[in-house]
Amino acid sequence: MADRSPSFDQVSRRGLIKGGVAGAAVTSVQAKAQVRGGAENTAAEPTVQRVPITLDINGQHRELTVDTRSTLLDVLRHDLELTGSKKGCDHGQCGACTVHLDGTRTLSCLTLAVQAEGKAVTTIEGLGSPDNLHPMQRAFVDNDAFQCGYCTPGQIMSGVACITEGHAGSDAEIREYMSGNLCRCAAYPNIVAAVKQARGEMEG
Amino acid sequence: MAQDYTPVPAAKENMGQPIARYEALQKVTGAKIYADDLPVPGRPAYAWMVTSGIAKGRITSIDDSAALAVPGVQMVMTHENRPPLGDAKTFSSGGLAITELAPLAGPEVHHDGQPVALIVADTFEAAREASFKLKIAYTEDTPTATFGSPGATQKNLKEVNPSFEPIRFNDAGAALAGSAHTIDSEYYTPIQHHNAIELFSTTAYWDGPRLVLHEPSQFVWGLKNAAAEQLQTDSETVRIKSPFVGGAFGSKAAMTHRTALAAMASKQLGRPVKLVAMRDQGFTHSGHRQETRQRVRLGCDASGKLTGYDHTQWEFTARTTPYSNGGLEKTAAMYDFKAVKSDNYVVQGDRNVPTFMRSPAEVPTVYALEAAMNELAAEAGIDPVEFRKMNDTRVDPVKGVPYTSRSLNQCLDAAAERFGWSRRNPQPRSMRQGEWLIGWGCSMAMYPTQMSPSTARVTLKRNGTASIEVAAHDVGTGCYTIAAQAAGERLGIDPTRISVQMGDSRLPPGPVSGGSISTASVTSAVANACDRLNERLGLPADATADQRRAAIAAMSMPELDATGSWFPAELDQKAVDALYEGGVRIVGGSTDKRAMYAFGAEMVEVRINERTREVRVPRIVGAFAAGHIMNPRTAHSQYLGGLIWGIGSALHESTEIDHKRARYTNDNIAEYLIPVNADIGEVDIIMVPEVDDEINVLGVKGIGELANVGTPAAITDAIWHATGIRIRDLPVRIEKLL
Amino acid sequence: MRPFHYDKPATATDAVTNFRPGAQYFAGGTTMVDLMKLDVMKPARLIDISGLEKGRYDFIKWSGKSLRIGALTPMTKLADDDKVRARVPMLSDALWLAASPQIRNMARIGGNVLQRTRCPYFRDTSYEQCNKRKPGSGCAALDGGVTRHHAVLGTSDKCIATYPGDFAQALVALDAVVEILGEDGPRSLRFADLHVLPEARPDRETTLAPSDLIIAFSIEDADFPRSKYLKIRDRESYAYALASTASALRMDGNTIADVRLGLGGVATTPWRAREAEAALRGGPATEAQFARAADIAFAGASTTDENAFKVELGKRTMVRSLLETARMEG
Structure with missing residues (x-):
């Protein structure tokens, strides 16, 4: 949990090894032409590690081998063709990738797939189907709780959890506990109405 | 949210049915549709x-x-x-x-x-x-970052857009000089990004x-x-x-x-x-809403009748491509002005190219006009709702063409009644609850009704179903749904028995999904295709649903299809042909023949903590009139989204730019703030009935870009009403109220 | 992300004894994975401590008025704990007002206190200047950058990046102690000594050694039913603080017997306003006293044009938080 910087002094020393080009970065470095180097670490840089994992996805046992860097979201979308979970930011800012891990709402974009090893993953595809909708899915249809629909899988997964966590007691509480899911079409009042409708059915 | 909040309103006069979205089940089950x-x-x-x-x-x-x-x-x-x-x-x-x-x-x-x-x-x-x-x-x-940065170059819009004409309608300067009340204010609107999810x-x-x-x-x-x-x-x-x-x-x-x-x-x-x-x-x-500066001078006589209106806009744009929105010809059409002058400049810097963003021209220019209207009403001591009503017009005063329909006053009345506007004490700082200052503000909303040519193919099947094919687009607007409703009405078929294909360039060409043109344009082409089918079935225009069903069941072929097309009255068949080359022709607003706009009225309550100055919006009422409403469910959602966009525009959204490096610094959606669920209180939407037989086949006006126009002016007026402070640069952040 | 080796040790002892240079611990991943994607953090090894010893470090234990919380306790669990909410609401508030429900489910309180700044020049490696990312490279924020969100307290001419968290303000106010397992065994540290000011080396944010693992937080006296965390931000939820105050009061009649103040959104580290506390102790709980204390708390502020408002806002937030705390049941 110690999120300290790695040893940056090492990085800057590294930066002096080789001249000729300026350092590169996520989006290429804002560099003056007086070329300070950005050579890669010549010491042993780790190589890509691929590990076998077992996941229980929507009740199905799946075995696959993943790059340790792959997020659960990318594995769902790229490897398992479960594209219901959406990438809206890739940095835990929008909630469109929300899935349930062992029943807990979780951002799949900030979860490494290896961390989901042995856990039960529920995605929107596993929640219900067109002819067997989950009450939350039905409530979203009934209350027009979406427009473009892109944030909807995350909203629905979050809505279910909002109720199971016990945070759907009032409109104000629903609003607060649904605030981790951005909706740019701004269907918010309809989403609150949908959560209320589903709450009635889920709590029976 | 009010206990009586109705997410899906029932159909009223001149409305289609609020049927569920065509793709609703796909969207709630994570289907592969994007x-x-x-x-x-x-x-x-x-x-x-x-x-x-x-x-x-x-x-x-x-x-x-x-x-x-x-x-x-x-x-x-x-x-x-x-x-x-x-x-x-x-x-x-x-x-x-x-x-x-x-x-x-x-x-x-x-x-x-x-x-x-x-x-x-x-x-x-x-x-x-x-x-x-x-x-x-x-x-x-x-690099040159923005207004005031070294190297920024200003040009008259006419230099980069030869079709632009500054407005010189009567002598605005003289009209202002002779006015009993005038205001002269400058406004700023920020860089905004669409940030679709x-x-x-x-x-x-x-x-x-x-x-x-x-x-x-x-x-x-x-x-x-x-x-x-x-x-x-x-x-x-x-x-x-x-x-x-x-x-x-x-x-x-x-x-x-x-x-x-x-x-x-x-x-x-x-x-x-x-x-x-x-x-x-x-x-x-992919662009952004460019930052603008606006200067508005506005006057009225002692009775409150508007006199002169002088509006200058500066838009900040890219050196490579001087994209501009303009828009002052539309604000000039809004009220019964006696004289209008407007100018538009672009200022260029080392920036990426701006682009259309929901109500591109209207958001900054109408904000400025409506903020000025509120300021002038206060100056003249007239209630701002009354002030707008008394300056209503039936014609575009500059172009002299009549509105095909205009229901602003009805919207103002409907919103005022629902909101309880008559209880408003005009004095600033006159309402509070505990440590929360309360203010009420209002604004007009408008969006030009724009249309574009479209084609559509409709296929009837003997089993009583039908299909629609058109390369239109559904960006969350409900386009599949309303196309099915338009055809269903014409063919006597339940819309749930009509399949729809869109969003594929192999389909017959439809219009660009922009400028709120899709509903008017696509339903007109669909209706045209249906009329052709009905004609081939030998059905009279006033055939009953039973007659239609019987004719379909009696078809000799298993399928019958027709490709319809449509273009607005200002264009001709060549505009349809151009569609196949990817060409865009959009007409709307004030043309040489007519003025076509949808209107609304918005009223908002703000609460501001007296000490720490955060602004909250516990309730907002919007009343809108936009001709025939195809589907009150999807229409309600568009208005809802628009009002919330308006709240975001007033209080949250702004792309911050590093002035030294000309780079956006909050380029993420943790720090580019759009409203979250907790920001939104009661939202009350009224759809005011309006019939417009002249505008297009089904009498519809685009609504997707209506409700977010004007909202920031209502909110800044409410903030003034709560605190006595006029904020003229958006968004209104805490530091401006300390 | 750059390649890394992933380890999932079974025990805390394994995690610490097998630690190698270049490794990082992580549990919820909400900071680590975010910053690895941006190439701001590039550990050669990631040590996944989320499941250490089957929840041994996921606990909330009261013993009289003392509270001990395992470092791997999810934010949600602590925020929703009824006893915590009743006896020390400040702790609960500081958690549920932070981030989003999903992030609070993932993030553990140990990692939470070590989250990194949101300074845009730190988070984007295409900016050459950032003393926190690259010591000696300069500070883009101070060199003409956007600084509305930056700190006004505890700054230096090297760095003005704001500490972004909320929970740490409550911990610092409550005199919490950090329990650490290090290479030389267990030890403890005052929470107030965990974070360091961005002086010569803004990249060094804590006094922890790389292999140090936070095991728990303990608060000897956590019985502050009259306490709260007030967070002022640009939107109602899911936003970082512009200014926040963790405040706790103990009254002896009309006299303030004890007061605790932690300030957020305005400082480079979790900020304890000790001089302001001293000015309040033994005096009456009045608005005038609170305002005087707020002036003291911000006396050393250093501002830019864009963040100067945080001094006034910070003071008002502190006064409001104290007034609201004073109105609570003791």
Whole structure:
């Protein structure tokens, strides 16, 4: 949990090894032409590690081998063709990738797939189907709780959890506990109405 | 939320039924309906766009050796090695490209975030890792960031847009000089980004000479033609698939660099390539709402009748491509002005090119006009609702053409009644609850009714079902649903028995999904196709549903299809033909014949903590009149979204720019703030009945860009009412109220 | 992300004894994975401590008025704990007002206190200047950058990046102690000594050694039913603080017997306003006293044009938080 910087002094020393080009970065470095180097670490840089994992996805046992860097979201979308979970930011800012891990709402974009090893993953595809909708899915249809629909899988997964966590007691509480899911079409009042409708059915 | 909040209102006078969205079940079950979800033949490669970290300068060297050494990396494309490309015209030159700058055109850097390389690898992780290892060196020049920055150059809009005419209607200066009350105020509106939750993606693959592009698009026929032109291939060999769009708001209308980049990479590698611009890259990839300055001088006589109106707008735009929204001819049409003068300037800097964003011209210009109206009403001591009503007009005063319909006053009355406006004490700082200051404010909302030619093919089947095919687009607006409703009404078939295909350039061409034109244009073409079918079935125009059903059951062929087309009265058949070339013709607002606008009235309550000054909006009421409402469910949702956009525009949204480096610093959606659920209290929407038989076939006006216009003026007026402080630069942040 | 080796040790002892240079611990991943994607953090090894010893470090234990919380306790669990909410609402508030429900489910309280700044020049490696990312490279924020969100307290001419968290303000106010397992065994540290000011080396944010693992937080006296965390931000939820105050009061009649103040959104580290506390102790709980204390708390502020408002806002937030705390049941 110690999120300290790695040893940056090492990085800057590294930066002096080789001249000729300026350092590169996520989006290429804002560099003056007086070329300070950005050579890669010549010491042993780790190589890509691929590990076998077992996941229980929507009740199905799946075995696959993943790059340790792959997020659960990318594995769902790229490897398992479960594209219901959406990438809206890739940095835990929008909630469109929300899935349930062992029943807990979780951002799949900030979860490494290896961390989901042995856990039960529920995605929107596993929640219900067109002819067997989950009450939350039905409530979203009934209350027009979406427009473009892109944030909807995350909203629905979050809505279910909002109720199971016990945070759907009032409109104000629903609003607060649904605030981790951005909706740019701004269907918010309809989403609150949908959560209320589903709450009635889920709590029976 | 009020206990009686109704997310899905029942149909009232002059409305269709509030049926559920055509694609509702797909959207709640995670079906593969968005471009980036569609399957591709074979395992795709993943592309990562590398973008410049400087706003102005020149690439001096590129070292891709370390990037290419990353296992799985297939290519690094830069200006040094990219295949040749053709020209791509920008929107203002009749094309669809967002910028005159071609992808990877050369070493020059013209703005922050300019794509400078494309890395393609077997996996997403390898492509991103390689981007960390690509070494690009630059020389950097001092960039011009925004208004007031060194090097900013101002031009009259006419210099960059010859069709622009400043307005000189009577003598506004004299009218103002002779007014009993005047105000002279300057306003600022910030940079905003669309930030649809769906990222900008393009997946490309080739089948011999045929290119398939999966790309979320507001204009698939335009994109097909523009991509073909840029890639120097026959447009017949290009297909765009975009069944549903995950939010657009204008950002997915133009063609960006990524389309050609993905297509070129796929061709070179001989496999599908998936390219997704990351959220931060999206801030410089597909435009934004440019920041503006507005100066408004407005006067009225002692009785409150408006006299002179003088409005100047400055829009900040790109050096490479001086995109502009203009819009002052529309504000000049809003009230019974006796004299109008308006001027528009563009100011250029080293920035990426702005683009359409939900009500592009209207959001800044109507905010300024409506804020000025509120200030003048206060100056004259007249209730701001009454002030607007007494200055209503039935004609565009400048052009002298009549409104086809205009229900602003009815909207003001309906909103005032629901809101309880009559209880408003005009004195600022007159309402409070505990430590919360309370204020009420109002504004007019308007959006021009715009239309474009469209075609549509409708196929009737003997089993009593039908299908509609049109390359229109659903960006969350409900376009599939209302097309089915339009056909169902004409054919006597339940809309749930009508299948709809859209968002594919193989379908008959539809209009660009922009300017709120889709409903009017697409339903008109669908209606035309249905009329042709009815004619071929020998049905009279007033046939009953039973007669229609009987005629369909008696068809000799199992299927019968007709392609309909439609164009607005100001255009001709040539505009339909141009659609097939990806051309765009949009008419609306005030033409030489008529003035076509939808109107609304918005009233808002704000609460401001007396001490810490955070502003909250516990309730907002919007009343809107927009002709025939096809579906009150989807209409309500569009108004809802618009009002909330208006709240965000007033209080939250602003892209921050580093003035020294001309770079956006809050290029993420943790710090580019859009409202979250907790920001939104009671939202009350009233659909005021309005009939407009003149405007188009079904009498509909576009509504997607209506409700977010004006809201910031209502909110800033409410803030003034609560605190006595006039804020004239948006958004209203805490520091402005301390 | 750059390649890394992933480890999932079974025990805390394994995690610490097998630690190698270049490694990082992580549990929820909400900071780590975010910053690795941006190439701001590039550990050679990731040590996944989320499941250490089957929840041994996921606990909330009261012993009289002392509270001990395992470092791997999810934010949600602590925020929703009824006893915590009743006896020390400040702790609960500081958690549920932070981030989003999903992030609070993922993030553990140990990692939470070590989250990194949101300074845009730190988070984007295409900016050459950032002393926190690259010591000696300069500070883009101070060199003409956007600084509305930056700190006004505890700054230096090297760095003005704001500490972004909320929970740490409550911990610092409550005199919490950090329990650490290090290479030389267990030890403890005052929470107030965990974070360091960005003086010569803004990249060094804490006094922890790389292999140090936070095991728990303990608060000897956590019985502050009259306490709260007030967070002022640009939107109602899911936003970082512009200014926040963790405040606790103990009254002896009309006299303030004890007061605790932690300030957020305005400082480079979790900020304890000790001089302001001293000025209040033994005096009456009045608005005038609170305002005087707020002036003291911000006396050393250093501002830019864009963040100067945080001084006034910070003071008002502190006064409001104290007034609201004073109105609570003791």
